[in-house]
Amino acid sequence: MTEAFDPDGIEQAVFVVGERHATLDEPWRAYRRARLIYVSEGVLTVRTASGRWVVPPARALWIAANTLHCLHATRPVQSYSLYVATDAAMDATDDSAAADSADSADSADSADSADSADSAAPLPAQTGALIPDTLVQALLAAAADLPHDHTPDEPARRLLQVLLDRVAGLPAAPLGLNWPGDPRARRIAEALSANPAQSLVLEELAAAAGVTARTAARLFAKETGQTFGQWRQQLRLLAALEHLGAGESVTQVALEVGYNDVSSFIAVFRDAFGDTPARYFR
Numbered sequence: 001m002t003e004a005f006d007p008d009g010i011e012q013a014v015f016v017v018g019e020r021h022a023t024l025d026e027p028w029r030a031y032r033r034a035r036l037i038y039v040s041e042g043v044l045t046v047r048t049a050s051g052r053w054v055v056p057p058a059r060a061l062w063i064a065a066n067t068l069h070c071l072h073a074t075r076p077v078q079s080y081s082l083y084v085a086t087d088a089a090m091d092a093t094d095d096s097a098a099a100d101s102a103d104s105a106d107s108a109d110s111a112d113s114a115d116s117a118d119s120a121a122p123l124p125a126q127t128g129a130l131i132p133d134t135l136v137q138a139l140l141a142a143a144a145d146l147p148h149d150h151t152p153d154e155p156a157r158r159l160l161q162v163l164l165d166r167v168a169g170l171p172a173a174p175l176g177l178n179w180p181g182d183p184r185a186r187r188i189a190e191a192l193s194a195n196p197a198q199s200l201v202l203e204e205l206a207a208a209a210g211v212t213a214r215t216a217a218r219l220f221a222k223e224t225g226q227t228f229g230q231w232r233q234q235l236r237l238l239a240a241l242e243h244l245g246a247g248e249s250v251t252q253v254a255l256e257v258g259y260n261d262v263s264s265f266i267a268v269f270r271d272a273f274g275d276t277p278a279r280y281f282r
Contacts, residue, residue: 006031007035007081008032008033010149012148012149012151012152013084013085014082014083014160014163015083015146015160016080016081016083016144016146016148016163017080017083017144018078018079018080019078019079019080020076021076021077021078022076023075023076024044024072024073024077025071026072027070028068028069029068030066030067030069031065031066032065032085033084033086034062034063034065034084034124035062035081035083035084036060036061036063036084036130037055037060037061037063037071037079037080038060038079038080038081038082039056039058039060039078039079040057040058040079040137040141041057041076041077042077042078042245043056043057043073043075043077043241043242043245044071044072044073044077044079045242046069046071047069048067048069048179049179050178051127051177051178051179052176052179052193052238053129053175053176053177054238054239054241055129055175056281057281058131058132059129059130059132059175060129060132060170061127061128061129061130062123062124062126062127062128063127064124064126064127065086067127074242074246075245075246075247080140080141080143082140082143084123084164122168123168124167129175130167130171130172131170131171131173132167132170133166139162139163140163143163146159174234175238177224177234178223178224178225178226179224180224181223182223184206184210184215184219185216185219187208187209187210188208188216188220189231189235191205191209192205192232193235193239196235196256197236197256197258198258199258202217216228233268236257237268237269237273239257240253240265240269241280243256243257244277244280244281250265250278253277254266265277
């Protein structure tokens with residue numbers, strides 16, 4: 001796939017594209033389509049105006065339609081992008097496919113099909129990280145081999161519909177961080193993002209940003225849904241995922257994200273992600 005690739009220029013309502021990059025610095029883009037990015041190898045960092053996500057292997061990020069976003073990876077990364085037209089959220093088939101289905105099925109089967117579509121779970125409405133199961137992973141890989149320059153045949157349509165049905169039910173993953181919009185809080189966030197290990201307390205960070213600590217604490221709670229301490233800890237954990245994905249040792253990563261006690265880092269990481277740093281990428 002070239003840099004000029006535009007998913008909105010594809011007529012097919014639902015399709016999957018596989019990509020592999022030695023490094024990645026995809027510019028800010030927004031599509032009319034929703035986009036699911038599944039990472040099979042490497043670590044992908046995704047930014048939007050209001051959030052940051054770090055996506056390790058076997059995890060995915062759903063990006064709502066018309067959301068400006070950019071992708072970044074410092075090491076090799078392999079991913080699959082599922083693109084979904086907003087009017088295809090409940091059905092991977094187009095009008096011609098529906099007509100073909102009607103011609104080949106009796107009225108009872110058509111009614112059953114309609115009932116099934118009506119009861120299908122909706123696709124996510126908001127951008128967020130997800131945990132794909134092994135079936136979704138296999139369906140994405142299979143769908144990436146399908147052509148997307150013409151109307152899919154019946155087996156392809158069924159595969160894509162099953163994929164959409166499965167994506168709709170995937171559980172969320174704690175891999176994101178809400179980004180403050182207020183310029184004062186954003187200055188603090190950017191300073192910490194540039195150096196997660198820095199030990200400055202909120203009073204010092206707030207003073208450098210031209211705001212009182214009390215106001216800064218209020219802004220973080222209002223705009224991110226977390227206390228400043230909770231937000232800072234999540235920022236460090238996401239930075240840790242990036243470093244671990246680059247092959248760095250647990251001890252080195254703990255120090256780089258601001259933990260002098262490696263045991264404390266391991267405990268916090270396990271509480272957040274359900275496994276120790278040493279086992280997470282195995």
